[in-house]
Amino acid sequence: MVEQALTPPALRLPPAIQTAWWLTRPLSLMARCRARYGDAFSLRFIGFTRPMTLISDPEAIRALYTEPAHGLPPGRTISLQPVLGERSLLLLEGEEHIARRRIMLPPFHGERMRAYEPLMREIASAEIARWPIGRAFAVHPRMQALTLEVILRAVFGLDEKQTDDRREAQRAANLRELLRALLAVSASVRLQLRVLLARRSPRRDPLAPVLAIRRQIDQLIFAEIADRRKRSDLDQRADILSLLMLARDEQGEPLPDSELRDQLLTLLLAGHETTATALAWTIDLLLHSPPALTRLRGELRNAAERPGDEQAQSSAERYLRAVVSEGLRLRPVVPLAGRRLAADLDAGGLHLPAGSDVSPAIWLVHMREDLYPEATAFRPERFLASAPSTYGWIPFGGGVRRCLGASFAEMEMRAVLATIFAALELAPASAKPESPQRRNVTLAPRNGTRVIVRSRPIGAGDSEHGADRRPCGDSARRSLEGAR
Ligand code: HEM
Numbered sequence: 001m002v003e004q005a006l007t008p009p010a011l012r013l014p015p016a017i018q019t020a021w022w023l024t025r026p027l028s029l030m031a032r033c034r035a036r037y038g039d040a041f042s043l044r045f046i047g048f049t050r051p052m053t054l055i056s057d058p059e060a061i062r063a064l065y066t067e068p069a070h071g072l073p074p075g076r077t078i079s080l081q082p083v084l085g086e087r088s089l090l091l092l093e094g095e096e097h098i099a100r101r102r103i104m105l106p107p108f109h110g111e112r113m114r115a116y117e118p119l120m121r122e123i124a125s126a127e128i129a130r131w132p133i134g135r136a137f138a139v140h141p142r143m144q145a146l147t148l149e150v151i152l153r154a155v156f157g158l159d160e161k162q163t164d165d166r167r168e169a170q171r172a173a174n175l176r177e178l179l180r181a182l183l184a185v186s187a188s189v190r191l192q193l194r195v196l197l198a199r200r201s202p203r204r205d206p207l208a209p210v211l212a213i214r215r216q217i218d219q220l221i222f223a224e225i226a227d228r229r230k231r232s233d234l235d236q237r238a239d240i241l242s243l244l245m246l247a248r249d250e251q252g253e254p255l256p257d258s259e260l261r262d263q264l265l266t267l268l269l270a271g272h273e274t275t276a277t278a279l280a281w282t283i284d285l286l287l288h289s290p291p292a293l294t295r296l297r298g299e300l301r302n303a304a305e306r307p308g309d310e311q312a313q314s315s316a317e318r319y320l321r322a323v324v325s326e327g328l329r330l331r332p333v334v335p336l337a338g339r340r341l342a343a344d345l346d347a348g349g350l351h352l353p354a355g356s357d358v359s360p361a362i363w364l365v366h367m368r369e370d371l372y373p374e375a376t377a378f379r380p381e382r383f384l385a386s387a388p389s390t391y392g393w394i395p396f397g398g399g400v401r402r403c404l405g406a407s408f409a410e411m412e413m414r415a416v417l418a419t420i421f422a423a424l425e426l427a428p429a430s431a432k433p434e435s436p437q438r439r440n441v442t443l444a445p446r447n448g449t450r451v452i453v454r455s456r457p458i459g460a461g462d463s464e465h466g467a468d469r470r471p472c473g474d475s476a477r478r479s480l481e482g483a484r
Contacts, residue, residue, distance in 0.1 A: 006351035008040035008053050015044040023438055026335055030054065030361050039364075040350050048074065052338065052357045055350065056364035058371070058391040063347030064358060065391065065399030068098075070339035073357040079441070082207050083186050083214065083269065085262035089404065090270060098400060103247045103255070104263065107240045108408050115238055116154045120412050123149045124419035133455045136429035138448030139283055143276035143416075148183070150275075150412060152176060155267050156224075157239025168227065175220045179268060182213045186269065186440065214265075221261045240267065267405070274333050275409045277442050278395075279416055280449040282327030286421075287428040287451065289378040293421075296323060296380075300422045320414045322380035325388050327413075328395035330378055332362040333442045337397030362394055425454040 011018055011033055021029045022045065033041045034056065042051040052073065055061060064070065071093050080090055089100050106112060127146045131137070152158045158172040225245065228234055234242050244260055255263070286293045296319060303309075303316035338359025345352040352358060367375045371392045372382065396403035403409070420426065429452050434445035 006349060008042050008055075008350065008352070009037045010042045010044070010051060011037075015046045018043050019045045019047075026438065026443065027363060027436060030335075030364050031367075034361075034364055039348070048357075050355070050357050052336075052359060053352060054336075054359055054361040054364070055348070056361045056368065057348035057350070058365065058368075058389070060345070060348035060350050061360045061365065061394065061398070062391040063345055064339060064360065065397075065402075067343060067345075068400045069094075069342040071342055073338045073340045073359070075338075080269075083182070083210060084266050085258070087259040087262040088266040089263060090266050099250060100263075101400070101404065103249060104244065104404060107243045108404055112238075112243075113408055113411065116150075116408070117411055117415055119153060120150055120415040121419050123153070124416045125423070128420055128423060131424070131453050133453050136450050136452050139451050140276065140280035140445060140448035143279040143283075144273065146416065147272050147276040147279070147412065148180070151268050151272050152179070153239070155240040155271070156264060157237060157241050171220055171223060175217065175224070178213055178217045178220065182210070182217060182265075183269070183272065185210050185213065217265070218261055221264060222257055225257050225260060270403075271405045271409065273439070273442055275405075275412055277333045277439070277444045278328055278331075278409065279413055280445050281331035281333070281434070282323065282413065282417065283420070283426070283451065284428070284434045284445055284449040285327055285330060285378045286323065286417075287426060288433040292323065292326075292378055292380055295319065296417075296421055300418060304422060316418075317414070318384060319380065320418055321410070322383040323417065324410050324413045325383040325393065326378060326380040329366045329372065329388070329393055330376075331436070331443070332366060332395040333444075334395070334397075335362055335443055336360070337362065337394070337401070339401075360394055360398075365392060365394060368392070427452045427454055 013021075018029075022043065029043075033043070033054070039057040040053060040055045040060065042053040044051045055064070072091070077091050080088065084090060087100075089097070089104060092100055123146055127142060127149075131142070156175070158175060160169040160172045160176075163169050163172070225241075228237075228242065228245060235246060237243075241260065241264060244255060244263060246254075248254060286296065299316040299319045303312045306312040336359040338357060341352060341354050341356045341358060343354050345356070345358065366372065369375050371389070391398065396406040396409075429450035430447070434447060434449055436443040437446040438444075
């Protein structure tokens with residue numbers, strides 16, 4: 001074997017230009033490199049000593065993700081550790097990582113997870129009741145508020161309205177505000193810059209504002225944990241914090257408070273922005289794809305009119321699943337989910353030595369014409385006949401590090417989309433679909449997906465974006481009128 005021939009070509013531009021291109025227009029950079037070099041190529045970013053090889057051949061991705069010994073590339077730890085803490089599941093490696101995953105997985109699967117669906121629908125209904133009628137607004141911030149509320153209630157178990165204890169209610173309200181502040185700071189691209197600066201000049205501490213918020217959050221979380229330990233109803237609570245407090249590790253020990261804190265912040269940071277952005281993208285795609293939008297509305301209307309008809313319910317559910325899969329295919333929110341190789345990687349005509357940093361270029365994989373004919377078209381129907389393939393559809397990464405909250409996020413997306421499109425007639429505020437913009441580690445719609453709510457709910461007669469502004473469904477009328 002001639003190793004030279006299999007080593008992926010490197011983009012020949014100074015690292016500063018590659019970094020700037022990646023930060024400002026990552027999709028154009030990846031598309032250009034694939035056109036020029038094929039399925040594998042490497043990039044160099046400033047601040048990193050080794051190049052990052054991007055791959056988009058499913059066979060090579062299978063080889064990467066089926067080797068559990070591979071580690072994490074340094075980028076993840078550098079940018080996340082100051083906020084999440086060193087015991088975060090996102091940052092643990094090897095046996096420790098597998099052991100923690102085992103403890104944290106149960107609430108994100110099966111019946112336990114499905115128990116959160118009514119809460120998601122309730123939060124979505126309350127959210128859309130506040131939307132203005134006939135006036136354009138950005139839906140992405142609304143989705144952020146919604147997914148934050150889901151995490152605060154399902155994961156942290158915070159609900160000021162449910163408690164009679166004033167001290168507890170005040171703590172929940174304070175925690176909510178501080179978590180919002182932490183999210184605002186950590187979503188900014190400036191955080192990464194601050195972290196890099198902190199590494200270069202340890203005497204200055206550019207991370208001080210982040211750490212100050214985190215210290216306050218820690219106090220409140222520790223007080224919440226201490227209070228819950230004193231109460232007798234811990235095993236009757238369904239929120240994920242309570243379930244983690246009851247969990248025991250292999251030695252029969254509970255998780256220390258500091259680790260509970262790290263894992264809570266991890267779930268908040270990993271699960272809030274990603275799901276909100278995926279929802280904003282999917283709404284944008286639906287509103288600019290009339291056949292898919294019409295079919296979704298038809299399926300939801302049919303299911304609503306035939307509550308006892310299992311076929312109508314499962315047909316709507318199947319189409320919603322396909323819409324979510326297609327949204328995540330066409331606009332994957334996280335562009336990279338990489339590994340540092342613990343052993344050589346030989347697959348798909350590629351050789352990479354142990355120690356290399358490698359990531360699937362998730363968007364390039366999803367754009368492969370051999371897997372997805374007319375790959376740029378939004379066509380949920382492609383997922384009706386067969387489920388997404390394990391290594392050709394990877395919005396949640398893969399292998400032993402695949403997103404812990406993937407099923408939770410997909411369920412949330414289905415619940416929110418069903419609530420919105422069953423109750424409201426939405427129209428795009430602009431004829432042009434959104435283009436992507438970087439927000440920390442995610443790619444988000446540049447203008448926040450601007451939409452207009454027509455007051456007429458679906459199924460009320462005339463043309464699709466007609467001029468009739470009367471709400472006609474009872475619940476829609478109540479909620480929409482309440483918003484004025
Ligand atoms: C559409 C929404 C979401 C997307 C696109 C997404 C994407 C991802 C990706 C790409 C990874 C890295 C996987 C890898 O390295 O192979 C990841 C990891 C993770 N995600 Fe998500 N995620 C989403 C929602 C959520 C939610 C709702 C939660 C929890 C509430 C969550 C919790 C996590 C955790 C804990 C990890 C670390 C897993 C590990 O390292 O073992 N995510 N996610």
